Amino acid sequence: MKHSLLFIAFLLFTFSSFAQLRYTQTVFNKVDTIKDMEFAQSDWLNNMVSLLADYNIHNGESKTIERPLYMDIYSPHDDTVSKRPAILFGFSGGFLKGSRHNDDMIAFCDSFARRGYVTANFDYRIGMGADVTMVFGIPIHVSISERNGARTVYRAVQDSRAAIRFLKHNANEFGIDTTKIYLAGSSAGGFVALHNLYMDKPDEIPPFALGSPTLGNLDTVGIQGYDGRANAIVSMWGALQTPDLIENEQRPALLIHGEEDDVVYFKKGVPLKTLIPDLDALDFNIPETYGGYCIDTALINRNIPHNTYFVPGKKHEFYGVKTGNFGDNGPNQYWDTVQWKISDFLFEQFKPIAEFEYDVQELTLNCFDNTANSTLSEWDFGDETIGNGSTVSHSFHSPGYYKIILSSCNANMACDTLSQIVAIGNPTQVQTSFAPQIKLFPNPAIDQLHISGIAENSRIEIIDLLGRTAIVANLSDSKTVDVSLLNTGIYILKIEREAGTYVQKFQKVN
Structure with a gap:
């Protein structure tokens, strides 16, 4: 009997230690991956200008082809938790290139799945329409307008909402808590994350998106019947078309940006402008967008809580990638820092806040776990004994000051600890x-x-x-x-x- 009790105590201690680390550090050694999971069908631009194929530029937007959208889903191997928060990662590439197979997206998914999340890198439609003047099949003038840019971003936002609705629809299969689906994006993916959160009303849809050929409403693509917005977002070097979209949205946001970014400007500027060749035959008339500094200012002015990580002197994708892909030397020192910033921010969205009350009757201590939504309560009584349960009683052998520690976990197995020094008996x-x-x-x-x-x-x-x-x-x-x-x-x-x-x-x- 004694050995059985010791074994149970060991299991409780091991489980508690594991739970305390979950979501904040790597706790799983292996990740299971489902590749090429189709989550929607959507209309892709299908009139590529051959000489501009490297830039994914299309002659107008009247010709499209229906193609699937895929995601790759990662989950911790042999995990027993059935309601886990999920993170969708959106790739970089200026809406012209890049894919869910970018190095940083795969690395993010793997890393956060090992912490206990369900993660997914997902497709969104890329390619931009343009007004192209052709002579004998050769483009002699290309004009990319505000209309083209707005429609490009809008298509990607539709796809992000479809991806979130797909995860909600299949939450039981993938073990996802539908109230905790987050969206993190890099560069163009950062645009997508920001507009997913803040473009949420019909009157906020750019008029260009509903012109001919219409792109439809925000939820035209994919499975219907669920809210397609993320519960929190992370924008890495992204921007908004206008801060007016923010209104009074209270869902949390983390903004990460290099203050010297010259691709997507930290303050205000025309995105991609420095990458576009200066040619008489090319008009690039994308309007200015508003980067991390402007979004932060708008959120402060509206008294909306949010987090920022702004780095002086740093430019675009400053953790050591180019269009999402690592160089020969891999990522730089900012890679781990950005991961920890995202990890800490997201964990704060769903971690419990441990609270307990107690009363003392001579040498007996009665403890009550008051943590909201607690499903697991474990106690360390400070005298080399432990217990579990939302209400516990413990008898001490002698008076003294004992450090009582509560570890309280919610249904996601996210945990928090609280300790208090408690006087037992008459320990003057x-x-x-x-x-x-x-x-x-x-x-x-x-x-x-x-x-x-x-x-x-x-x-x-x-x-x-x-x-x-x-x-x-x-x-x-x-x-x-x-x-x-x-x-x-x-x-x-x-x-x-x-x-x-x-x-x-x-x-x-x-």
């Missing part, structure tokens, strides 16, 4: 045999706390009643510790020696 002074000579004065203390009766260079720790370490110090001959920067309140002084541990409460006042 819990001490070992060497302790009677140890004295604290003055108590209450204002600026300095003097400690007598201990050896030189003793290591002390001061802990607040939430279990947080406030001061760690090695005391010199003066045996004095500066407590002037502590907030007013009750603290625990802890001294650990070979002979045992001394713990005493003191008060900090102003």
